[in-house]
Amino acid sequence: MNRRHFMKHLAGQSALAGAAGAFAQTMAANAQALKKSGKACILMWMGGGPSTMDIWDLKPGAATGGEFKPIQTAAPGVEICEHMPMTAKIMDKISIIRSMSTREADHNRGRYYMHTGYVPNPNVTHPSYGSVLAKTLGDPTATLPPFVSVGGGSVGPGFLGMGYAPLVVNSNGQIRNIKGFVDQDRLMQRMWLLDGVEKKFIGDRRGGLASDHQSVLKKTLSLMTSNQMEAFRVQQEDPATLERYGEDGFGRGLLMARRLVQEGVPFVEVNYGGWDNHQGIFPTLKDTKLPLIDRGISALVEDLSARGMLENTVVMWMGEFSRTPRINAESGRDHWARAWSVMAGGGSIKGGRAVGTTSADGTSVTSDPYSAEDLMASVCQGLGISLKTTFTSKTGRPMKIANGGKVINELFS
């Protein structure tokens, strides 16, 4: 019983049932083309809420301005933190939105909101960015899962169903339980026996659950035995590349993201946490966190650009919120969602922009405020996804892809 024989055998079984979880979607005419277009998104998730006033939108004159100074960048008129010199050099390729203003300053709520564009609701669990884009951009016949989360989990697929849950990988490329405990031949034998047992049950049952299981088993087996698993093995890159991205979890995660996108994965989330700096914020940022993200962000953007991938890959950088302009008694900053920055670029998003303005002390937005929904709408625009795309939750209510968010025009003009 060899693998090919077995897979053919399985293919003859009943067609894939609908994905677990009820959904229907209306798609724009170019939706099918979108799936094969190679469009992808890489989200850099900064868990804890990074102080964007110390990174992207400095206020050197203010009493709340902190210890860092701004430096000029490759984008005329746009200045960022002095501890991000490599990123300063590629600011012509990416943009900042400084006028984010949101209302969720709690870690869990903020994380949910920034990932879904919806506020937590006891009746519905909304799908994460990754799940939404995996569903919209992913090729259902692909072996690699369409949503990968590196170095930590993400927010889940909600009503889109577990078929769009992230595959969680650590930055060494290890996926839990990917290796079987018997050899290939014996595994094939086992799958053949399993298929025999499953067929009977599928025949007996009316529901799709039993055949859903079979289709997932098939996908799992494909994943375990696929050559495409090599995409996770970052150490195959040449030493210069490994060094340029940085031999840390974040750098390796970004390099893995690039490799996965090359293999057709439409969404990769790379986690780098530890930003909840209620105490001693400035040494933490200066000595550890900023040099690391500076190296990683610039490496990724340069690499994507050099490979001609940036025009099809949206890159995003954000946390659940930012931090207070006021410095507290422990030389830290606390949570602040009223005025903060995110970074977005790639796809059809124009680089070199700093969208929006904030007050001199950094406490408020002085131009049009933007929400998570607006950011999501802009990311969709950047990827060529129609904002008319809807999904239907289990309650039967249609939900728009970016929850009615408006495109941030300054990113496209």
Add this chain to the structure above:
Amino acid sequence: KSAWLQQFVHSFGTEENNEASTFNGAIPQSLMMMNGDLMRQATVAEKGTFLHRVAYHHQWNDRVKIKHLYLAALGRQPTRGEMRQTEQAQRSRTGETVAVLEDVWWALLNSNEFIINH
């Protein structure tokens, strides 16, 4: 069996907090069921295990052993088709009866029927 399956449910925390026994399509869950430590321990016929007792039972022939595995996992007898399949497996691997029983047991524990009916 319920208690044992619960171990899978708990060691795999789902975002949804659903009963993970309603098989809901996750590859990570599938990987754990197929390859996880619990499954490995459960499907090796080591002394003291149920599988060992069945595999090395002096009075039972192969057919009876298979029936016992089906009864234990699924609460039913194997169908003719299933029985034929296991016999084919045994023919193709003569002398490896215990290994084939391990394979059948693994298949039963990974089946939709076992997972959904727990």
